[in-house]
Amino acid sequence: MEVITNSTKETKDLAERLAKDIKPGVTLALYGDLGSGKTTFTRFLVEALGSDARVQSPTFVVARKYKNINHIDLYRLTTKEEVRDIGIEEFLSDKEGINIIEWPELAEEFLPKDTVRIYFEYVDDEKRKIRIQDIN
Ligand SMILES: Nc1ncnc2c1ncn2[C@@H]1O[C@H](COP(=O)(O)OP(=O)(O)OP(=O)(O)O)[C@@H](O)[C@H]1O
Ligand SMILES: [Mg+2]
Structure with a gap:
């Protein structure tokens, strides 16, 4: 599925629709440039x-946990060994948790087969192109 969201509000609507299809144990890999959303x-x-937690960019800590959701950001890492060292395999083997990974490229070999890949592209100030790989 590919959509253009014309505002952050539309991105919120999309996230709410996707949330309904998310099951425990799923991994979402979020690709896209800086500021793509x-x-x-x-x-x-x-x-x-x-969760009523305020999500922040985990840039300096790599991973944050919101209830059963692990939010992981690999932007600052440079090697697969570093990705392994943060415990990526433990995160990804958690069958109760939901893993959301920004900048997942270095983790490619660790990603489960059923990872849902989502690609973000900047279109203009308010618009983003978001492509969600088939969730089933
Ligand atoms: N349609 C839209 N959808 C999502 N974000 C939007 C949209 N229009 C504007 N924005 C803005 O774009 C910015 C996206 O920043 P965000 O931190 O989410 O990007 P990111 O992909 O996580 O970047 P990074 O790689 O640095 O972590 C936010 O300031 C957000 O308000
Ligand atoms: Mg980010």
């Missing part, structure tokens, strides 16, 4: 999944 989407998704 990965963290914004994550914030709306975490809210829609019932």
Whole structure:
């Protein structure tokens, strides 16, 4: 599925729709450039999944936990070994948890087969193109 969201509000609506299809144990890999909307989407998704925590970019800590949701941001890492060292395999083997990974490229070999990949693209100030790989 590919949509253009014309505002953050529309990105919120999309996250709310996706939240309905999310099951425990799923991994979402969020691809896209700086500012393309990965963290914004994550914030709306975490809210829609019932956490009232304020999602922040986990840039300096790599991973944050909101209830059963692990929000992981690999932007600052440079090697697969570092990705392994943060415990990516433990996160991904948690069958109760939902894993959301920004900048997942270095984690590619660790991602489960049924990972849902979501691609974000900047279109203009208010618009983003968001492509969600088939969730089933
Ligand atoms: N349609 C839209 N959908 C999502 N975000 C939007 C939209 N229009 C504007 N924005 C703005 O774009 C910015 C996206 O920033 P965000 O931190 O979510 O990006 P990111 O992909 O996580 O970047 P990074 O790689 O630095 O972590 C926010 O300031 C948000 O308000
Ligand atoms: Mg981000």
